[in-house]
Amino acid sequence: MWKRGSSESSDRFEYLQTLVTEFQDTDSDEAKEQVLANLANFAYDPKNMEYLKELQVTDLFLDMLTEENDNFVEFGMGGLCNLSMDPECRDMILQSSGISLVTNRLSSRREETVLSAITILMNLTTASSRSEITDPAILQCMLRFSLSESPRLRNLAAVFLQDCCSEEQVARAEQQMQGQQTAVGIPLPKE
Amino acid sequence: MFSECAQLDQSKRSRAEPLFKIRYYTWTRNRCVHIRERKGSYFEVSHSKNTSRNMAAPVSNNSGCWGAPEVYKHHEQRKVCISRPKYREGRKAKAVKVYTINLESRYLMVQGVPAIGVMTELIQLCALYGAVEEYRPLDEYPAEEFTEVYLVKFQKLTSARAAKRHMDEKGFYGGVLHVCYVPEYETVEDTRLKLQDRRRYIIRAVQNKAREKQQEAVNKDPPSSDTATTSKTIITRQDKTSDKNNTWKTSNISHYSSFPLLPVPPQEHHYYGHKSEQRTIPTEDKMGTLHNAITDTKQQPEQSSSSIQTSSDRDRGTEHRLTSHQSSAVRFVPRTTHLENRKRRMEEAAELSLTDVTGNSEPLIGPKLPEPPKLDMEDESLNTTVNLIRNTLKQVESIPDLKPVQKKPKPRRRI
Structure with missing residues (x-):
């Protein structure tokens, strides 16, 4: 039983490696998008977590966050959203300064990207990273999202504000918002 | 053990107050007609004495998640990708899309249900994949002609996942179902728990x-x-x-x-x-x-x-x-x-x-012993669903004129 399991798993590893190689070698954006989506979906299944870690797919996804192609960003963010559920991957993302990369995409026009970003930030919250994630700028973003028309965005932002930071922090962010009205300028996702 | 189950059941039930909502159908001239009025709809409107209005109009609800539906982008069926190389081709043709937990939900929307009064059958089909907590037709949602759209809330996300996988793009009474997650119906608490x-x-x-x-x-x-x-x-x-x-x-x-x-x-x-x-x-x-x-x-x-x-x-x-x-x-x-x-x-x-x-810290070791003989379904969630359905059926059946079978065609006069 476990013998068959191990041979299956080595097949899986090879397959994932082939995907990563194709992603790196191909010049076609379309192929890249497909492979990226594939990898991001593989990241959903915890069975693949280990191989994806070994292949350093976390860094591959993080690289996508600075791309111009919106699909790259969305799929990379989705992959990170899936991977960041795992504590080890979370630490890897934190080490590669994932928080700022993810935060920079909170202004994306795509709802899916923003939703993934919020979930990632929640997943990345640890005792040591909490102060960075509860930065007033991020909280102001979340406050704005919590007023959004989209119920998904509204709900997720509400969970963030309730679970990841203290009420005082939220109150302070609210005050700052009223004082400066900076966060009003943050565009809400349209698509 | 049983008392525990009962408690669990009660707590679940209290969380979802409106347990299920039923729509009533009547049959005229071989076609299903909604009792509820549809704005600008093709369907005729008939009135039945024994249906209460508030049953038929469940939109105004304190839970807030049953409001007027909106069409979102993730409801669309994406175009299937045909340019994949051989090694990346799966068994099924699929679109380029990334699934995350945000996209999943225990709320499913089922489109393309033929408007021939098969709601019960639809929910029975859904219940094969897990206990259904709530369901209702989404009349306000733009549907193709002669089809209906339903919202189905499962007790568990895993059930919804299984239902989606097995029901999407499958034939159902002559129509083809399109099933998608509708996380926008979640409450904040739903999202958090998920x-x-x-x-x-x-x-x-x-x-x-x-x-x-x-x-x-x-x-x-x-x-x-x-x-x-x-x-x-x-x-x-x-x-x-x-x-x-x-x-x-x-x-x-x-x-x-x-x-x-x-x-x-x-x-x-x-x-x-x-x-x-x-x-x-x-x-x-x-x-x-x-x-x-x-x-x-x-x-x-x-x-x-x-x-x-x-x-x-x-x-x-x-x-x-x-x-x-x-x-x-x-x-x-x-x-x-x-x-x-x-x-x-x-x-x-x-x-x-x-x-x-x-x-759950202990691994399951040893043989699966035969379950004590239960009434029917061998699964607790299925049993609750079966009970729900049975109750629903009882209610539905208590209304005359419901089943087409019951209304026998007039015997032809012999000449």
């Missing part, structure tokens, strides 16, 4: 994987001295047996725990696999199946000694069950005691499965 469950699941899965790996390492060199320490993680209660016993056992046990460690519903192949492995049916052995007898003689002395030694200091556990089975195959057991044992084991298994669900 994320928490997911995180917990991942952590557990990763831990199990690591444990399995450890075992594999153990299996590769069983006689090494560190077997005892590593196997401790799996066999929690075993510590005092000799090394010899240990090696045999670890290899045997790891075999079982390479099955998923989550509580698995009784499955046939599972059950039989274990049965043959462990020789719980002595009849066949005693009738002279030789290969079993041979392996038995090999393992018998070690087993029996260990079972005697270890069962004394262990109260009750999966390990205990395992060893007792094996020894039962060896010794002659009178039929009455055998039956008694079996009954006791069944009770034990029922208890264990309960504790496993709540505690």
Whole structure:
């Protein structure tokens, strides 16, 4: 039983490696998008977590966050959203300064990207990273999202504000918002 | 055990106050007509005396998640990708799309349901994949002509996932269903729980994987001295047996725990696999199946000694069950005691499965014992659903004119 399991798993590893190689070698954006989506979906299944870690797919996804192609960003963010559920991957993302990369995409026009970003930030919250994630700028973003028309965005932002930071922090962010009205300028996702 | 279940049930029910909402249909001229008015709809409107208005208009609801539906982008069926190279082609043609937990939900929207009054059948189909907590037609949602759209809320996300996978793009009474997640119907609490469950699941899965790996390492060199320490993680209660016993056992046990460690519903192949492995049916052995007898003689002395030694200091556990089975195959057991044992084991298994669900730290080891005979469905969630449906059917059937079958065509006059 476990013998068959191990041979299956080595097949899986090879397959994932082939995907990563194709992603790196191909010049076609379309192929890249497909492979990226594939990898991001593989990241959903915890069975693949280990191989994806070994292949350093976390860094591959993080690289996508600075791309111009919106699909790259969305799929990379989705992959990170899936991977960041795992504590080890979370630490890897934190080490590669994932928080700022993810935060920079909170202004994306795509709802899916923003939703993934919020979930990632929640997943990345640890005792040591909490102060960075509860930065007033991020909280102001979340406050704005919590007023959004989209119920998904509204709900997720509400969970963030309730679970990841203290009420005082939220109150302070609210005050700052009223004082400066900076966060009003943050565009809400349209698509 | 039963009181616990009942409590659980109640708490679930109180969370979802409107348990289910029913739409009534009547039949005129062979076509289903909604009692409820549809704005600018093609359908006729008829009025029935025994339907209450508020039943038919469940939109105004305190939960807030049943408001007027909006069309979102993720409801669309994306274009299937056809430019994939061979090695990346799956069994099914699929679009380029990334699934995350945000996209999933225990709320499903089912489009393309033929408007011929098959809501009950639809919900029955849904219930095959898990308990349905709530459902209602989405009349306000733009639907194709002669089709309806339904919102189905499952008790569990896993059920919704299974339902989506099996029902999407499948034929249903002459129509083709399109099933998609509709997370926008979630409440904040739904969203929170969904994320928490997911995180917990991942952590557990990763831990199990690591444990399995450890075992594999153990299996590769069983006689090494560190077997005892590593196997401790799996066999929690075993510590005092000799090394010899240990090696045999670890290899045997790891075999079982390479099955998923989550509580698995009784499955046939599972059950039989274990049965043959462990020789719980002595009849066949005693009738002279030789290969079993041979392996038995090999393992018998070690087993029996260990079972005697270890069962004394262990109260009750999966390990205990395992060893007792094996020894039962060896010794002659009178039929009455055998039956008694079996009954006791069944009770034990029922208890264990309960504790496993709540505690879940312990791996499932040992055979799947036959479930105590239940009324019908062998699954708690299915049973609740069946009850729901039965009640619904009762209510629906109490209204005259509902079923087309009941309305027999006028007997033709013979000339």
